[in-house]
Amino acid sequence: MNKKPKVVITHWIHPEVIDYLSQSCDVILNQTQDTLSREEIIKRTKEAEGLMVFMPDYIESSFLDACPQLKVIAGALRG
Template sequence: MKPKVVITHWVHPEIITNLSQYCSVVANPTRETLPREEILKLAQDAEALMVFMPDRIDDAFLKACPKLKIIAGALKGYDNFDVDACTRQGVWFTIVPSLLAVPTAELTIGLIIGLARQMLPGDRLIRQGTFAGWQPHLYGMGLANRTLGIVGMGSLGQALAQRLSSFEIDILQK
């Protein structure tokens, strides 16, 4: 019999297909966060649990799921997960420290460009039907030869600085 794995949030189908070769997978098919009670019901006889940012694991949860051997966090931080309780119960707890650095850096650059080039005001004019052709009030500014400060050069700060280097931006780091 394959070990049971519960995935608390929606994942891409290929993840389920890959895991299904080795495990009996019970996955949340929705894009919604399952209530804790429902996750507990699904996980009470599971050996593994894949958790995400909205989930919370504590001593009571672990006691209700005595077969758990590993909790795989598809996340970077773990503030809402009692790692000490996992250790006491003999449950491995894992995270992916660099999981969101690159996507967050890319989103940050998108926001910087959107603000610098006044993309939202321009979009608003077009959607409202009031865009009457070129006018000088949406000039904005480019990123080349500008200076940007990054406070904290952890994995996110480094990913951001690396991607911004192609824009010829002077990076100040603290």
């Protein structure tokens, strides 16, 4: 049996999106309306293959070094 990839979502998203992603991913959610600290995002993402970030999340090379399993970063931004 194949293990579902772990995907971290850093902010609140619509339940329909969670339901959709949960069909093929192990979704790790921010259950609050608060912004997670950088350290908390790294802690949750260390073994994740996917990450959905929002403003004001900040991803740079040291973050990527701390999360070696990460394959995909999706930015859900307004602009």
